[in-house]
Amino acid sequence: MANKSRLHIPKPTARPGDEPDFSYLDLSPAGSVDKPPVASRTRDIEYLSSGLVRVLDEEHHAVGPWNPTLDPSALQVAMRWMMLNRVFDQRMWQIQRQGRISFYMEAAGEEAVSIAQGMALRPGDMCFPSYRNQGLYMYRGMNLVDMMCQCLSNTRDMCKGRQLPIMYHSKEGNVFSISGNLATQYPHAVGWAMASAIKGEDHIAASWVGDGSTAEADFHHALTFAAVYQAPVILNVVNNQWAISTFQGTAGGERRAFAARGLGLGIPGIRVDGNDLLAIYAVTVWAADRARRGGGPTLIELVTYRGGAHSTSDDPTKYRPKDEWAAFPLGDPIERLKNHLIVEGHWSEDKHEALNEELKAEVMAAWKEAQQYGTMTEGPFLDPSTMFDDVYAEPPKRLESQRRRMLDLEKNGGGI
């Protein structure tokens, strides 16, 4: 402790030019964190918020009490989804770079979050994702062509050109619509879960925010309401170490893990290896089970790394070492599951490579198809006057007259 009051300015361990340094991360070996009964009291399971639940060990074996012992076939399916997520992102990123869509955000390095949690939830459960959960939409049935059409704002765009690329929504898949404003979905999830309990249904809700977004008011609102009403909800913090240019310490992560944020309200927290699909699956099943049995909310912190840029508008080489991802001690979720399946004898490098090519082809085929519904430069084009739809269920008259004026103006330059 210094001898006078001072302003502490959180600083990441490495900036461009520095050696990556993840020594600040508390890691526990795979299998070392106990798995308590779902019915445990919060105060008895505080250790879950400071340890790190991991299943895959250094030798790629699945070990310890949290091992969900999933079928190899289920893991192969999971593998496929994670790879698809990555291949899709890579393709879309290129497409943005070619100027064919206006914007994109990738989930590189975080694919296990969406896929493992998608697997652990039931179809009737409702998801309130962040913009980096595209894997959830995929896993819950949205097809690639639809996703691409959204990014293209074309005639098949589910958002009718209204939203930025990646801001999907899926009523059918029970995945909510993405907002531009960070963390606003968090209290929605809690309210949805409260309604589920009010109606006596056993569906639960889940939501995701990034480490940076935990500073927003809605994070607090959601935790408070979840704790007060013991809402059946899973609140996930995807700690990928970075917001845009600021690291997780700027969001208050320097002294205590994000998993501990709900403890003061009596919400149990679990810190999990966010690149270990098995561990994520296991803790999510645990939390879902707890919620469904009336045990209330759980906060899960998924420790991972944002492998790519924040978005296509960002250049991370300006603020972090180029090779930081490679040095991240929890590795890459796809590599880790691949190695596990290989050591267990259920996968091979060849199969992996073949699957990768197959997925690339699938994505390319989807892209071909998607473009038939229109691109930014070539038709068919959406009717711009659809922009006046859905502002209201029962629109005011002035919107109709504005629509007419717009059409008029498009046609002959008259009227205002």
Place this chain on the structure above:
Amino acid sequence: MANKSRLHIPKPTARPGDEPDFSYLDLSPAGSVDKPPVASRTRDIEYLSSGLVRVLDEEHHAVGPWNPTLDPSALQVAMRWMMLNRVFDQRMWQIQRQGRISFYMEAAGEEAVSIAQGMALRPGDMCFPSYRNQGLYMYRGMNLVDMMCQCLSNTRDMCKGRQLPIMYHSKEGNVFSISGNLATQYPHAVGWAMASAIKGEDHIAASWVGDGSTAEADFHHALTFAAVYQAPVILNVVNNQWAISTFQGTAGGERRAFAARGLGLGIPGIRVDGNDLLAIYAVTVWAADRARRGGGPTLIELVTYRGGAHSTSDDPTKYRPKDEWAAFPLGDPIERLKNHLIVEGHWSEDKHEALNEELKAEVMAAWKEAQQYGTMTEGPFLDPSTMFDDVYAEPPKRLESQRRRMLDLEKNGGGI
């Protein structure tokens, strides 16, 4: 744990007609909580957030490591301030009931908070109080006549008739202006403290909110910023068990003490007997010392009871047992200090009674004087056109013309 998800509705242990029941309160005996060095790491002093720091024991002796061993004379002075706070409130309450001021809020049962913390802070430290901290204004030099004139909105009103009664401010005393919007002062305190550190000064800031107000966004903003920048600030939660008609459980206090709210951010929390002036003084000095030495923020929960109605607009018999205060296990702060001084031989019932009468007279005299500056019904009256002052440092022209129109209208009913 139930077998299906369900909505939990927090319920107070007693409603009107029920026996008061404070069994939910975790109490530790006086002297039983260790006092750690100020330089301790947050993780080593988590116990402070669940225990209850108390100095005055059942026999009215001051015991244990937190005993600040204050001079009897200092305690007599403290006694006087607490009693003055109470006598003042009682008088003003009556005055409101007589319709001579529009509104009032009393601090009955919570006087130790303002007085003990006022004593523990230095004059250069800045206070951001809630509306129940009138004792702070008193202790920091505001005179009774000024306070009464504020409540009267008369010609000597520091607020020039703009603010509800009790919404004081004191630049000279370093006590900020009261806002109607709950908890907004919390981030101000943090920003003020950050500025102090930026300027290299060793003044600290302190702020107060109620248990109910912890649910507001600004509570979270303040904690986050305080933790991130290690601002030299003391954040106090006055847990007087009730918001308006909802009890502290509706704010999330059922499972864990409010003192624990900052632990997830690495902010140490201390839970203290809010009716024990010695204990409050001691923990505040500890936290102030820590802040001044660069140790950053501390969250203090003061466990007390709102002895009176929420405000003169409220009728607590509608929602809680009439005799709940009498059953509150931590008693009355004035009684407790009185008994302590008596057993230590520094006070007597007679002296107490005499002081009480003296204070009543002082308050009555102040009231007489205050009325000379005007009442709601009798002049002198403030010039209403002052309402156009201080909206801006450099007001837009339209305000001047509105002022003229208003005066014109008052005079001869012309112009708009």
Place this chain on the structure above:
Amino acid sequence: MAQMNMIEAIRSAMDVVMDKDPNVIVLGQDVGYFGGVFRCTDGLLRKYGDHRVIDAPIAEGGIVGAAIGMGLNGLRPVAEIQFADYIYPGFDQVVSELARIRYRSCGEFWSPVTIRTPCGGGIRGGQTHSQSPEAIFTHVSGIKTVMPSNPYDAKGLLIASIESDDPIIFFEPKRIYNGPFDGDPEKPAVSWASHPKGEVPEGYYTVPIGKAEIVRPGDELTIVTYGTLVHVAAAAAEAVGVDAEVIDVRSLSPLDADTLIESVKKTGRCLIAHEATRFGGYGAELSATLQRECFYYLEAPIRRVGGWDTPYPHAFEWQYFPGKKRLAAGIRKVMETAA
């Protein structure tokens, strides 16, 4: 028919819809056991239970956010914000979410939340218990804004609001909860019993959103107003002795421009009055629309009377409040001007 004040009418609206539709739930600060600081939800908890009448933490953003989530899951939440001045902490959820979910999801997701909140001054509430922030909400596409001026409309509009699939901010002018108010605080309080709109059916009915009402027909001047000032305007017109047509806008957005335009075309003169701060207030929108549509009919400039462009001061609320005197002066100004 029953006699109701505005509080009773509002309570009755919630009661009627809750009885009819089990998905309607109420949440807010002190709305449950206590029945609301203005008693608008009194008795509802006992009748409908604590899963449908929910005491909320003091977090307006959380209340709106959770209500949105409930609405997404099939409920029809009625959220109370204790004072309109306290809606600001929930502003982001209102503007960025409640108003926008239907649009951004092309109608796949929407949440039919009604936010009830008491507004306006005249109860010595000082600057944070007196505001009328309606203008801020009328500018936001995707939400509707309603403000009744009497018990009959309050009940009918509230039922319509709760049943509407659009999100609605329902402002309740608290000065007239207990009786109409002509702007003179010195006069003894009047109850709704003597007012025709204090007659309120016990059962179900609606007043359509988007319809203004001519509360006093007249030929010489149109006064466009809403909330408490409807009563003040009528009294001021009476006092000045002008044959004014007083229109209660009721639904600020959507606005029933036709009714207003027709009247102004007829009278050729228009005064707009509201309690909110004038600069950038809702009256500006009314004025802009009416001057454009009625330009060739206007015999004098449209004028606005509003609260001064200052916060609402506690001790000087009657100097701040645009009362009878100020409205009368406004009327005279609009009438005096030669065409």
Place this chain on the structure above:
Amino acid sequence: MAQMNMIEAIRSAMDVVMDKDPNVIVLGQDVGYFGGVFRCTDGLLRKYGDHRVIDAPIAEGGIVGAAIGMGLNGLRPVAEIQFADYIYPGFDQVVSELARIRYRSCGEFWSPVTIRTPCGGGIRGGQTHSQSPEAIFTHVSGIKTVMPSNPYDAKGLLIASIESDDPIIFFEPKRIYNGPFDGDPEKPAVSWASHPKGEVPEGYYTVPIGKAEIVRPGDELTIVTYGTLVHVAAAAAEAVGVDAEVIDVRSLSPLDADTLIESVKKTGRCLIAHEATRFGGYGAELSATLQRECFYYLEAPIRRVGGWDTPYPHAFEWQYFPGKKRLAAGIRKVMETAA
């Protein structure tokens, strides 16, 4: 004199004031090491250190709240809100605190915070990176609202804002950060180098708050506008071939009504244009004021052109944006009408 774009001019303003006054500090998301997502604070951290250029957590309410506290302790904070669309989570601190502290404490306490925030569309940002919420702030007594339309004004007004003891919301129309824009997205981008207002002194100067500027004198019609639309309006007038007087309001509150009134009295016709949603927009205030003051001079109704009353759609921003074509149509309408 130097050539600067608006980003450089804004950065230069902060640099100049920070150099002059050690109490000026900058805080916001990504403003420090990174230099801001629009690069407006680039280099300031290196020059002034991490106690004066502070990367903040992602909590707009916290940023405004902490800035207020700093201001109360003698600093002069310049807070950046990354997009104007994200100011809503901090709305309560702006309206209930920043705007009101001086008033409620009768001048004993005040906090001279300047909030800088990029607004407006035209960069394919979709509905939450394109909003122009200025009207909401102009209605709030106690704060001032400024929006420059070029580098010279941006620097001079920002310095004046930071030095002002009043709290100011400083909107930066991001579409013209890099160059003026006449409303035609098909045309190649133009840089500020070719524009007279791209000439910006390196050192200290101010442009006074509360003064509009006639950017193009004319006799037939007054176009009142601000921000990006200043350039669009000038181009539209050119295209239509009308001798329009284009006025850049610059300071929305306080409003320099005199300059506007004088012009409208002279031309007898007025078009108001802004990018924000029209209903309840700031244009309504302009229209209401101008019709009242210029009633007897007006030869045609005042018209407003604005964004449609919908959210700002990503793919149709050029249909949403009130571009040259829409302004031209507006001009024609105002001109056509017989007096």
